[in-house]
Amino acid sequence: MDQLNNREQQEFQQLVEQKQMKDFMRLYSSLVQRCFTDCVNDFTSKALSSREESCLEKCSEKFLKHSERVGQRFQEQNAALMQKR
Amino acid sequence: MDQLNNREQQEFQQLVEQKQMKDFMRLYSSLVQRCFTDCVNDFTSKALSSREESCLEKCSEKFLKHSERVGQRFQEQNAALMQKR
Amino acid sequence: MDQLNNREQQEFQQLVEQKQMKDFMRLYSSLVQRCFTDCVNDFTSKALSSREESCLEKCSEKFLKHSERVGQRFQEQNAALMQKR
Amino acid sequence: MSFLGLGGQNPNGPSNPQKLLAAEAELDMVTDMFNRLVESCHEKCIKADYSSGDLNANEGLCLDRCVAKYFDVNTKVGEVSMRGADGNYGLEDT
Amino acid sequence: MSFLGLGGQNPNGPSNPQKLLAAEAELDMVTDMFNRLVESCHEKCIKADYSSGDLNANEGLCLDRCVAKYFDVNTKVGEVSMRGADGNYGLEDT
Amino acid sequence: MSFLGLGGQNPNGPSNPQKLLAAEAELDMVTDMFNRLVESCHEKCIKADYSSGDLNANEGLCLDRCVAKYFDVNTKVGEVSMRGADGNYGLEDT
Structure with missing residues (x-):
C-alpha cells in the first residue's frame, strides 16, 4: 500500500469501502442461499416449519462463526505473505 | 424510492435500466448453461441430436416460464415487504 | 466492430483491456478453486502432502491446456458466427 | 433487507453521490438475491426430465411456496445476523 | 446472441456513451458465456483423476465438440426465447 | 498472488488512474479469492446436519488447515501457470 501516494491512498480507501459494502x-x-438450500425441503406449505426454523437458526449461526474464523485466518495468512515479499 | 429527490430518481432510473440489461x-x-448441462451429454458427434434438440426446446420453455413465475411472486413479496415498513 | 467510429473504437479498446484483466x-x-476442490481432501495436517502436490501440478497443467483449447475453439466459432451475419 | 430507506428531504436539490451509491448497492443486493432465488427454486421444484415445456400444477405451486419461504429465510437470517452483530461474532469482511 | 450490431455511420464523430454502454454490455455477455463454457466443458470432458497433466486425445476431441455444441445450444435457446417474447412468456427482470 | 506491488515514488503528486485501476483489479482478485475460500472450506469442513450453532473443535481445526492449504494451493498453481507462460500454454483470454 505504501507504494501509492497520499492522494491515491485516499481514493483507494474509498474504493475499498465501496467494495467491502458489496462484499x-x-x-x-x-448465507441466505446456503441455509435455504440446506434447511428448507418441504414445499407442502408456504410457512416455515418449526424444524426448518430451528435448522435455519443453527445454520446461520454456524455460517457466521465459520466466515469470521476463515476471515481471521485469511488476514493472518495474507499478512504473512506480505512480509515475505 | 420517494426518499430520493427528482434528480436522484432520474439518475437512479438510468442505473436501474443498465442493471436490468446486465441482469x-x-x-x-x-439459461443456456443449465439447459446445456441438463440436455447435452453425447460428445461422439459435434451436431446436436434430435433428442438433445427436443430436450433443449422443453428445457428453455420451462425455464422461461419458471423465471417469469418466480419474477412475479418476487415482485409481490417485495411489494408486501415495502408496505410493512 | 466497424460500426463504432474511431474514437469509440479507441475507448472500447481500453474497456476490452480492463475486462481482459478481470477476466x-x-x-x-x-483454477485455484477447482484444483483445491479436486486435489485437497486431507485436513489432518496443514501442509500439502506430496500426493496432493502432484495432483495439483497435473490439475493446473490440465486446466491451463483445457482453457487454452476451449479459448481457441471459442474464437473460431465466434468468428464463424460473425461472418454469417 | 431494507430497500432504499435512506432519508433525504429537499426534492429538487443536487444529486448526492453517497445516496446514489447506497441505492446502487441496495439494487445490486436485490438483484443478487433474485438470481439466487431463481436458481435455488429451480433446484427445489423443477425436475430435470423435461418431458414437457410447461410447468405442471405441482411445480407451479412449489415455486409459489419456494419464493415465499425464501423471503422468510431472508428475514430469519437477518435476525440471527443482527443478534450476532451485538454479540461476539458477525459477518466478517476480507 | 448479436455482437456489436449497433449501426453508426460517421467514423470520426464524438463518442456516444449509449453505444459504448451497449458495446460493454455485449462484451460482458460474451465474457460470461466464455466463463460458463469453460466450466461446463470441463465438467463434461475432463476426468478428475489427474493421472497426467496432458489432455488425452479423447478429452481434446470432446472439448472441440463441446464448444461447437455450446454455440448451437446458445442459438437454439435464443430462438425459443424470441418465440416466447411474442407469446405469453419471456425472460423476466427483477 | 502479488498485492499492490506497484512502484510509485512521489508521495503527494496527482493520482494516477492507471495505478488505481491496477490496485482495484488486485483488490477484486483478493475479494474473489476470499469468497471462493469461504465457500470451499465450508464444503470441506462443515457438516450440513446443523445439530448445533457452534463450530466444534474438529471443524475449527479443519478450517484453520483449510485456509493454510488454500494459500499453498494458490502459490503452487501460480508457479505452474508461470512455468506455462514461458512454455507452450497459458491462461487464455476470450
Whole structure:
C-alpha cells in the first residue's frame, strides 16, 4: 500500500469501502442461499416449519462463526505473505 | 424510492435500466448453461441430436416460464415487504 | 466492430483491456478453486502432502491446456458466427 | 433487507453521490438475491426430465411456496445476523 | 446472441456513451458465456483423476465438440426465447 | 498472488488512474479469492446436519488447515501457470 501516494491512498480507501459494502452483501446473500438450500425441503406449505426454523437458526449461526474464523485466518495468512515479499 | 429527490430518481432510473440489461443477460447465460448441462451429454458427434434438440426446446420453455413465475411472486413479496415498513 | 467510429473504437479498446484483466483473474481464481476442490481432501495436517502436490501440478497443467483449447475453439466459432451475419 | 430507506428531504436539490451509491448497492443486493432465488427454486421444484415445456400444477405451486419461504429465510437470517452483530461474532469482511 | 450490431455511420464523430454502454454490455455477455463454457466443458470432458497433466486425445476431441455444441445450444435457446417474447412468456427482470 | 506491488515514488503528486485501476483489479482478485475460500472450506469442513450453532473443535481445526492449504494451493498453481507462460500454454483470454 505504501507504494501509492497520499492522494491515491485516499481514493483507494474509498474504493475499498465501496467494495467491502458489496462484499458484505454478497456474503450475506450466499448465507441466505446456503441455509435455504440446506434447511428448507418441504414445499407442502408456504410457512416455515418449526424444524426448518430451528435448522435455519443453527445454520446461520454456524455460517457466521465459520466466515469470521476463515476471515481471521485469511488476514493472518495474507499478512504473512506480505512480509515475505 | 420517494426518499430520493427528482434528480436522484432520474439518475437512479438510468442505473436501474443498465442493471436490468446486465441482469437480463446474466439470466440468459444461466439459461443456456443449465439447459446445456441438463440436455447435452453425447460428445461422439459435434451436431446436436434430435433428442438433445427436443430436450433443449422443453428445457428453455420451462425455464422461461419458471423465471417469469418466480419474477412475479418476487415482485409481490417485495411489494408486501415495502408496505410493512 | 466497424460500426463504432474511431474514437469509440479507441475507448472500447481500453474497456476490452480492463475486462481482459478481470477476466484473466477470474479464470485464475476458478483454477485455484477447482484444483483445491479436486486435489485437497486431507485436513489432518496443514501442509500439502506430496500426493496432493502432484495432483495439483497435473490439475493446473490440465486446466491451463483445457482453457487454452476451449479459448481457441471459442474464437473460431465466434468468428464463424460473425461472418454469417 | 431494507430497500432504499435512506432519508433525504429537499426534492429538487443536487444529486448526492453517497445516496446514489447506497441505492446502487441496495439494487445490486436485490438483484443478487433474485438470481439466487431463481436458481435455488429451480433446484427445489423443477425436475430435470423435461418431458414437457410447461410447468405442471405441482411445480407451479412449489415455486409459489419456494419464493415465499425464501423471503422468510431472508428475514430469519437477518435476525440471527443482527443478534450476532451485538454479540461476539458477525459477518466478517476480507 | 448479436455482437456489436449497433449501426453508426460517421467514423470520426464524438463518442456516444449509449453505444459504448451497449458495446460493454455485449462484451460482458460474451465474457460470461466464455466463463460458463469453460466450466461446463470441463465438467463434461475432463476426468478428475489427474493421472497426467496432458489432455488425452479423447478429452481434446470432446472439448472441440463441446464448444461447437455450446454455440448451437446458445442459438437454439435464443430462438425459443424470441418465440416466447411474442407469446405469453419471456425472460423476466427483477 | 502479488498485492499492490506497484512502484510509485512521489508521495503527494496527482493520482494516477492507471495505478488505481491496477490496485482495484488486485483488490477484486483478493475479494474473489476470499469468497471462493469461504465457500470451499465450508464444503470441506462443515457438516450440513446443523445439530448445533457452534463450530466444534474438529471443524475449527479443519478450517484453520483449510485456509493454510488454500494459500499453498494458490502459490503452487501460480508457479505452474508461470512455468506455462514461458512454455507452450497459458491462461487464455476470450
